[in-house]
Amino acid sequence: MPSRFIGHSEQREQLARRFQSKKLGQTLLFQGPTSIGKKLLALDLAQKDLCEKNNSCGSCQPCCLYLETNLIDAPPPNLLFIAPEGKAGQIKVESLRSVQDLEGGIFEWLGTSLGPDLHKWVIIDDAHQLNTTSANMLLKLLEEPPSHVYFILITHRPEAMLPTIKSRCERVIISPLDSSEVQQIALSHGWVKGEIPPMLSLAEGTCRYLDLERYERALLQVDTWLKLLEGKGDLRDIDQLLTQKKEDEATASNQWLRDTLELLLRIINDLNRIRYHAEPSLLFYSERLRIISEREIPLREIEDKALEALRHVDRNPSANMILQELAFLLT
Numbered sequence: 001m002p003s004r005f006i007g008h009s010e011q012r013e014q015l016a017r018r019f020q021s022k023k024l025g026q027t028l029l030f031q032g033p034t035s036i037g038k039k040l041l042a043l044d045l046a047q048k049d050l051c052e053k054n055n056s057c058g059s060c061q062p063c064c065l066y067l068e069t070n071l072i073d074a075p076p077p078n079l080l081f082i083a084p085e086g087k088a089g090q091i092k093v094e095s096l097r098s099v100q101d102l103e104g105g106i107f108e109w110l111g112t113s114l115g116p117d118l119h120k121w122v123i124i125d126d127a128h129q130l131n132t133t134s135a136n137m138l139l140k141l142l143e144e145p146p147s148h149v150y151f152i153l154i155t156h157r158p159e160a161m162l163p164t165i166k167s168r169c170e171r172v173i174i175s176p177l178d179s180s181e182v183q184q185i186a187l188s189h190g191w192v193k194g195e196i197p198p199m200l201s202l203a204e205g206t207c208r209y210l211d212l213e214r215y216e217r218a219l220l221q222v223d224t225w226l227k228l229l230e231g232k233g234d235l236r237d238i239d240q241l242l243t244q245k246k247e248d249e250a251t252a253s254n255q256w257l258r259d260t261l262e263l264l265l266r267i268i269n270d271l272n273r274i275r276y277h278a279e280p281s282l283l284f285y286s287e288r289l290r291i292i293s294e295r296e297i298p299l300r301e302i303e304d305k306a307l308e309a310l311r312h313v314d315r316n317p318s319a320n321m322i323l324q325e326l327a328f329l330l331t
């Protein structure tokens with residue numbers, strides 16, 4: 001939940017300028033870490049295009065369509081917004097086929113024009129979640145996009161996308177936000193200043209932990225890994241983590257495992273940094289990390305195991321088995 005108005009101001013203006021001077025590619029890939037405002041930057045372009053003042057003023061009627069509607073079920077007329085659905089978190093071919101109940105789906109929607117000098121925008125969030133059939137269908141469109149259409153694919157995992165799709169797109173790299181920007185956004189979401197520092201050290205310039213449930217899950221995950229590394233934890237702590245996974249209905253189960261493993265890898269990375277006298281990235285946990293770094297722990301082995309598990313995470317492996325094996329190495 002980044003903010004529309006905080007962060008990326010230069011890039012936002014630059015994209016708008018390129019669009020207005022007709023120098024913006026028709027097929028773009030916005031890539032960068034999760035929860036930094038990539039989707040907002042993409043939507044801003046489409047909103048500007050429809051806005052009566054061409055600056056996403058926020059008050060004209062077309063702008064209101066952007067601000068008030070559910071973008072998937074009731075999108076503004078120039079926008080087709082596609083995102084993964086369900087616990088499996090895939091973008092299925094039905095999403096492209098059933099666009100706005102049109103018989104010809106996305107092809108029919110793109111085939112009609114809103115009028116001279118008006119454009120249509122297809123924004124695909126988490127484009128790495130396109131399954132093979134939908135990716136192939138999209139590929140046909142990206143090969144020769146109609147002249148009035150812009151495609152913006154968004155991803156934080158470009159490595160998981162089909163190379164044929166990526167090669168059709170112009171890449172736009174979006175960087176993380178500054179800590180001060182994340183702090184500003186947190187304050188605007190009602191966070192109390194004193195509670196922000198631990199969140200900032202976990203967030204690495206993203207807004208992923210502004211969601212309180214997600215934040216609390218991450219805190220428990222970090223705490224569990226640290227406890228095990230401190231020699232104070234046991235398999236019951238892993239059981240507790242797995243309870244969290246079961247209760248988390250919003251996150252696809254492999255995504256939960258990915259998040260957990262990535263946090264463990266960050267901790268390992270921080271322990272290595274401390275060994276080389278650098279500051280850990282999880283600044284808030286510096287003290288605990290420093291004490292752990294003095295213990296004899298097979299960091300290399302743990303890292304290899306976690307990386308291997310991460311490589312196979314899309315095949316929905318048993319989280320239970322992976323976490324237990326890691327806990328065994330850690331203790």
Ligand SMILES: [Zn+2]
Nearest residue numbers: 051057060063
């Ligand atoms: Zn407007």
